[in-house]
Amino acid sequence: MAADITQQAEAYLQAMVDDLSISDTRYEQAERSYKALGTWLGRPESTLFRYEPLVYVQGSFRLGTVIRPPSEDEDYDVDAICELQRLRTSQLSQKKLKEMLEVEIRSYHRSQNMTKPVREGRRCWVLNYADGAQFHMDVVPCVPDADRQRRLLEASRQTSNFTNTAVAITDNERWNYTIVDDDWCRSNPKAYATWFRQRMIVALNRRKQILAEVAKAHVEDIPDYRVTTPLQAAIMILKRHRDVRFAGKPEDRPISIILSTLAAHAYGGQETIGAALLAILNTMDQFVLNVGGKLVIPNPTDPLENFADKWESHPHRAKAFREWLQQARQDFAYIAVQADMQLITNSAAPAIGRELAERALAKSSSGGRLRAASLAPVGAGLSFPATARVPTTPQGFA
Structure with missing residues (x-):
């Protein structure tokens, strides 16, 4: 998957996340x-x-x-x-x-x-x-x-x-x-949230600092929910893409904890939404393990729990995940290299829904209502390895 992304595509993805975000x-x-x-x-x-x-x-x-x-x-x-x-x-x-x-x-x-x-x-x-x-x-x-x-x-x-x-x-x-x-x-929801936060801690702190400077406030006074990191934004986009892809058959769609876990493992500290999204899509399947013929996505806070345990009794869900990921790679790789906003919108519409695609176009064209703290500072084939891949470690990861 191409590593480069045009400024227009980046602005469009930012507008998409802004529209997907709740207030x-x-x-x-x-x-x-x-x-x-x-x-x-x-x-x-x-x-x-x-x-x-x-x-x-x-x-x-x-x-x-x-x-x-x-x-x-x-x-x-x-x-x-x-x-x-x-x-x-x-x-x-x-x-x-x-x-x-x-x-x-x-x-x-x-x-x-x-x-x-x-x-x-x-x-x-x-x-x-x-x-x-x-x-x-x-x-x-x-x-x-x-x-x-x-x-x-x-x-x-x-x-x-x-x-x-x-x-x-x-x-x-x-x-x-x-x-x-x-x-x-x-x-163990507290532990999982702690692990997830650690995966994006550098980007989170940097954006909270930006927002604090804009608001003339102390960093510690900025709640986490006021900030959207590239990891969080990428997951939001993937969730919407998944929901559109599996409209009418929600029982087959990859559950959110699987998307969040694989994305957090694959996130390498990228500073923009587009870069994070492409990096995550490129490597997230490498954190699905094949252990003795069984597909395993370990809970990072409880090694005895397998988030993909239902795939064993419902093997078509593993197949659905592979097909969804391949489609997401194709969709966003194509969007990433486009410079014409209308072409980006037309390409995005089947992937995320026409209404969201048009709203993102309107927001990106007008400058929108982008959150200050979400702004960034200045496909290979699918395979499941038999051994654990160690996540790349962003600065500050504990």
Whole structure:
């Protein structure tokens, strides 16, 4: 894949990301919502008070890679965790934990006069906010799980520096959902967010410094969500390309955690969106391992978890990933070398949707409303290696 990208293509990609980005207001609204829920669950009158509930956000909102829904009829999905810090898996069943959270979720729902009903998901409770808010919150109950995680790693002769924040989450389709048993699904959203942030820390800090200078503020006063790094921007573009490619068959599309993990591994500290996007597309498949004939994308914070575990029982999803990646390489390699904005738009339309393509053209032609902090300072064939490829290490990566 060509390494060069025209100024016009770079401006177009920047405008595309600007249009895909949700507003600071949306971030702040989501933040207020999960903090308000945390306050409610932790109030002295709460049935969960003695267990020290802690609510925090996970997923794309935490990583800064959330994108606007394709239409105003669709909601943002805010993924939150409710960790009961005083409980452990040995004390109750997954079902009991989920029911305990349900009591307070429904109480909160009534206190806020929310009209849309509470829904149960496989691993969570879903709060649907008013239409004007345009988001729903998935609240996953969990308990601390650091000790079990360390034991599992030791038994497998593996190590991780991220076990302290490991949690065990509920899953109503798991065989032992109704009984007291230590074998729960594992998760560690805090650790993953830390790892992801480390992969882009130099670019993040540089852009926060730029924004601080523009706003005449201190760097530490600039929240991360005010900044979009090239890594985050590239992931946002890839997510939209994926969504368009798999419209009508979402069950086959590569899940976001796979895109984010492979992109973060492949990111080499590039300073522009175009350079980051091309570099990521060129090498991201090299971080899919073939271990004894099984495709593995290890969780970088939990070597026992394989993000591609569903590919074994659904091999067509691995094939779908290969075909999507090949198409994305072709689409963006072609866009990268174009200098005519209308040609870029026409080329981008099938890949990202005509409406977004036209809006990006309008923004790039007019200068748009580009965020100051997102501005950068002045295909090979697909194969899955049998051994781990060590990620390139941007300056400051820990």
